[in-house]
């Protein structure tokens with residue numbers, strides 16, 4: 268994985284909800300968050316699961332660039348202030364943690380041929396949301412910034428969104444929807460992606476030096492905030508069941524801390540020779 272940090276853009280643009288744009292796909296993905304991962308190891312994807320991909324590394328990078336450019340054309344990002352400082356600070360640490368080879372190896376992330384051009388921006392928008400486009404473009408909305416209280420909680424959200432990008436979930440969705448359409452099977456795969464992003468995200472934030480327990484605190488808080496909303500049954504929803512999600516998140520906290528401790532103490536297996 269090659270990584271480049273580009274300067275933050277300070278351009279003027281508007282709006283985030285154009286249904287005609289490719290952006291919508293990613294916003295939609297970013298808004299679906301939940302649990303449920305039980306694939307058996309057998310493929311080249313994250314966790315050694317089978318994972319068809321529709322986009323080449325170059326296509327992912329280009330789509331990410333174009334979608335980010337479109338967002339910046341439409342909505343003016345913040346050019347300074349504590350929200351932008353916090354998002355930049357946390358995003359940089361998460362992006363750096365994504366380069367930790369033992370972590371990549373443990374998750375079996377496919378990153379060798381991929382280039383990430385990390386960029387960060389904050390948009391004034393009341394939605395409680397954030398997303399990471401393919402290629403490493405992180406977008407956080409001010410509605411989320413009003414909800415989170417600490418860097419650890421922001422790290423939980425950003426790590427989850429970055430996990431989607433690292434695991435090529437957008438490319439996988441395109442591939443799966445080409446072959447199986449938008450039915451129940453597709454929803455099942457979407458839930459697997461959400462669970463996977465939770466799992467990878469917990470480890471990513473921990474390796475970046477944040478407290479993984481705060482992911483549980485934050486998602487629980489967001490779940491409570493949404494408790495009056497109408498929920499679809501899990502089998503009809505992209506979202507895994509909230510209670511199950513909390514259980515899984517909590518179960519991953521201790522292993523993530525143990526893995527970070529092992530790395531800090533030099534107790535990790537030597538790197539495998541890639542190609």
Ligand SMILES: [Zn+2]
Pocket residue numbers: 296297299300301427428431461464
């Ligand atoms: Zn998600």
